[in-house]
Amino acid sequence: MKKILLVLSLVIAVVACNQKPEGYVIDGEIRGELENGTKVYLKKIGDDNKPVDVDTAAVTDGKFAFEGVAGVPEAHFIFVGESQAYILIVLENGEIELSAQKDSLALAKIEGAPQNDMLAAFMKKRQAMAQKSMDIQKDMEAANTTRDEVAMTSLKEEMNDFQEEYKSFEMDFIKANPSALISVMLLDNAISRRSIESSEVQTVFDSFTPEIKETKVAKRIAEQLQAINTKAEKEKSTAVGQKAPEFTAPGVNGEQLALNDMLGKITLVDFWAAWCKPCRNENPNVVAVYKKYHDKGLNIVGVSLDRSAEAWKKAIQDDGLTWNHVSHIKYFQDPIAQLYNVDAIPAAFLLDENGVIVAKNLRGSALEAKVAELLD
Secondary structure (H helix, E strand, O other): OHHHHHHHHHHHHHHHHHOOOOOEEEEEEEEOOOOOOOEEEEEEEOOOOOEEEEEEEEOEOOEEEEEEOOOOOEEEEEEEOOOOOEEEEEEOOEEEEEEEEOOEEEEEEEEOOHHHHHHHHHHHHHHHHHHHHHHHHHHHHHHHHOOOHHHHHHHHHHHHHHHHHHHHHHHHHHHHOOOOHHHHHHHHHHHHHOOOOHHHHHHHHHHOOHHHHOOHHHHHHHHHHHHHHHHHHHHHHHOOOOEOOOOEEEEOOOOEEEHHHHOOOEEEEEEEOOOOHHHHHHHHHHHHHHHHHHHHOEEEEEEEOOOOHHHHHHHHHHHOOOOEEEOOOOHHHOHHHHHOOOOOOOEEEEEEOOOEEEEEOOOHHHHHHHHHHHHO
């Protein structure tokens, strides 16, 4: 009987250890002179990218507490009193212990829940690297003061090596911690800085755990990836070597003009607008190329992304653009722009006599050189 009771006790203990906590408790301690009753605010970033209050507590003898139930892990911020400094914390179910010095909240120690343990590990490593950078800079200042060229050369090499190390530090952490919220936050930041290729973003994102993929920041990345993948798929239809998409659109006088009827030996489909300064600056070069090579078989079809028919027609006249023009006067919602996946101008597609794309986005001397190659 005793053995049965012992086994049951062990089973209950194991089950209890494996069950996820149903809510969170944050036990906080702030050291330093802090009056009783000082407000402590738990906040998160709302949909409008501004702080939103989640809960408020009062300090008693340097201590405060928050309790509640968390969904998927999410970054939150703890503010003490009216200070603009804050403590970054991952709100997750479990018992979380927090301790900090009033005047250095960013260095708070947070323990007791997996996400915060991973966050703490990252912050510790980043602080160590920040200290290393400051040490090198301090040594460089000393070498510069004493005009020690040998030391300065060595320290510059050391700093270059450190910068390369730091570049890989965050990505190495992300790959090693696919279940950490801080990992997906770092990936989001890398995307914003454009320091990572979209193909690598997809690979890293795919490695994240299901729980992390349910977080708000991960869903935002998923939407970005979907947009990138959709655009990449669309761009295949306008890649060099593909037949240019056919279109028919209103001309300057309202007549319907078809691309197939405007093809020459070589045809430039030029996306531009009266309001686009780079386009207008490029127009004299396009005019010069057209005058030089039109008789040899160069045709141009201007596709305007203007919002005003008057502005469009005036720019044609002012810039001397004596070729065919079409426009729906719908800005970037123009059907032709969407068909060709144009989301920035100037943009241009050079077609052969069969309407096959042979080059894209050539300007200046590069455009003339390619036209000369094809027609001379």
